[in-house]
Amino acid sequence: NAGVTQTPKFRILKIGQSMTLQCAQDMNHNYMYWYRQDPGMGLKLIYYSVGAGITDKGEVPNGYNVSRSTTEDFPLRLELAAPSQTSVYFCASSPLGQGRDGYTFGSGTRLTVV
Amino acid sequence: AQSVTQLDSQVPVFEEAPVELRCNYSSSVSVYLFWYVQYPNQGLQLLLKYLSGSTLVKGINGFEAEFNKSQTSFHLRKPSVHISDTAEYFCAGAVPVNYGGSQGNLIFGKGTKLSVKP
Numbered sequence: 001n002a003g004v005t006q007t008p009k010f011r012i013l014k015i016g017q018s019m020t021l022q023c024a025q026d027m028n029h030n031y032m033y034w035y036r037q038d039p040g041m042g043l044k045l046i047y048y049s050v051g052a053g054i055t056d057k058g059e060v061p062n063g064y065n066v067s068r069s070t071t072e073d074f075p076l077r078l079e080l081a082a083p084s085q086t087s088v089y090f091c092a093s094s095p096l097g098q099g100r101d102g103y104t105f106g107s108g109t110r111l112t113v114v
Numbered sequence: 115a116q117s118v119t120q121l122d123s124q125v126p127v128f129e130e131a132p133v134e135l136r137c138n139y140s141s142s143v144s145v146y147l148f149w150y151v152q153y154p155n156q157g158l159q160l161l162l163k164y165l166s167g168s169t170l171v172k173g174i175n176g177f178e179a180e181f182n183k184s185q186t187s188f189h190l191r192k193p194s195v196h197i198s199d200t201a202e203y204f205c206a207g208a209v210p211v212n213y214g215g216s217q218g219n220l221i222f223g224k225g226t227k228l229s230v231k232p
Binding site: 005031033040041044045048050056058071086092097098099102103105108 | 150156158208
């Protein structure tokens with residue numbers, strides 16, 4: 001049982017490049033989330049999804065896009081990378097909304113934009 | 115919750131001593147509250163949660179927390195810590211959907227780094 005799988009684990013991007021952070025879960029959870037974690041700042045919600053085909057913005061969506069074509073996958077797209085997007089990105093999923101049953105987190109993607 | 119505040123950014127403590135990590139929330143309505151733990155280079159994992167009912171909540175690894183509505187607090191406690199408890203701890207809160215919250219609105223505090231020394 002893999003839980004939530006994030007790839008890649010590490011990535012260095014140049015300013016202006018694009019990339020997709022992959023997230024897949026095998027628990028049949030309807031709810032999925034993307035957070036970014038910056039030192040001393042906690043976690044900030046980027047986007048979330050309540051089911052296949054349904055996504056919504058979180059607190060810090062600018063510079064990112066998402067799609068949810070299947071229950072399992074929730075990729076995060078960075079179109080024009082900027083140094084401000086240097087961060088650790090976490091994908092999470094939950095069976096119930098608002099994480100009432102707890103979130104299952106992936107192990108994160110550490111992204112550096114230079 | 116409209117906001118979640120963790121009052122200490124770092125808490126050093128000796129092994130086998132008790133510890134309290136403090137969390138205050140701001141909400142004018144009912145609220146769900148959670149504590150998560152993050153070990154180095156890992157994702158977060160749920161320690162415990164308060165949704166409703168009994169105000170004393172017990173979680174994994176011997177941790178417990180008490181919901182105090184009058185003081186708007188949800189402090190995390192452990193009577194005797196181990197070296198392996200060294201990690202960062204996050205308090206999080208959400209306003210239930212039926213009180214106006216959104217499905218994605220789980221707000222995290224900035225974290226408290228617990229350092230357990232031998």
